[in-house]
Amino acid sequence: MNKNSQNLKIYGVTLVGAKGQIILPAECRKDFEINVGDIFYIGTFKEVAFVMSNEKICSEENIWKFKEFIENEEQIKVGTKFQFVIPKQIRELLEIKTGNSIIVVGESGHGLGFVKNDKIDFLLEYIKESFKI
Numbered sequence: 001m002n003k004n005s006q007n008l009k010i011y012g013v014t015l016v017g018a019k020g021q022i023i024l025p026a027e028c029r030k031d032f033e034i035n036v037g038d039i040f041y042i043g044t045f046k047e048v049a050f051v052m053s054n055e056k057i058c059s060e061e062n063i064w065k066f067k068e069f070i071e072n073e074e075q076i077k078v079g080t081k082f083q084f085v086i087p088k089q090i091r092e093l094l095e096i097k098t099g100n101s102i103i104v105v106g107e108s109g110h111g112l113g114f115v116k117n118d119k120i121d122f123l124l125e126y127i128k129e130s131f132k133i
Contacts, residue, residue, distance in 0.1 A: 007107050007108055008105055008106070008107045009031070009105065009106050009107065010103065010104070010105050011025040011027055011028040011031075011104040011105065011106060012025040012027075012028075012103075012104055013101045013102065013103055013104070013117065014101070014102050014104060015099060015100070015101060015102070016086070016091075016096055016097065016098055016099060016100045016101075016102060017083075017098065018098050019085055020085045020086045020087075020088065020091050020096070020098070021079075021083045021084065021085045021086070022083060022084065022086060022102055022104075022114070023081060023082055023083040024078070024082045024083065024084070024104065025104055026082075028104055028106055028112065029082055031106065031108070032106060032112060034078055034082065035078065036078055036079065036080055036082065037077065037078060038077070038078045039075060039076070039077050039078075040075070040076055040077075040078070040084075041073055041074065041075055041076070042073070042074055042075075042076050042084075042086070042087065042090060043073045043074075044090055044093055044094060046122065047094065047115060047116070047119040047122040048113045048114065048115050048119075048122065048123075049086060049090050049094060049096075049113070049114040050111045050112060050113040050114065051076075051111060051112040051113075074087035074089065074090060086114070094116060095116070096116060100116055100117070101116070101117040102114050102115065102116060102117070103115045103116075103117055103120065103123060105123065
């Protein structure tokens with residue numbers, strides 16, 4: 001991380017529904033120009049699920065830079081209420097269950113991430129590292 005990674009924005013917290021669905025916060029939808037029916041790829045890296053493979057979310061250059069670190073990759077579609085289902089394989093890997101709180105974070109040009117609230121230490125470490133020069 002470097003001083004160029006200081007635009008991380010926390011969009012809020014969303015709850016995981018009965019079928020593994022989460023609703024994208026309104027400000028996040030606006031900033032990343034997310035629309036109903038959009039199809040994205042979601043992957044995992046360590047304790048984070050993130051959306052990738054879309055010019056609006058993550059630049060092609062950044063996708064390939066981190067491709068070797070991606071542990072899983074699944075396709076998702078944004079539903080009518082700006083929600084999507086976190087694929088079962090990813091929920092199991094990250095131990096995401098119905099009722100869990102998910103912190104939604106994003107960084108322009110770098111991606112959109114989802115962190116379980118009990119994994120906040122991972123997020124705080126990322127923020128701390130991003131401010132190192």
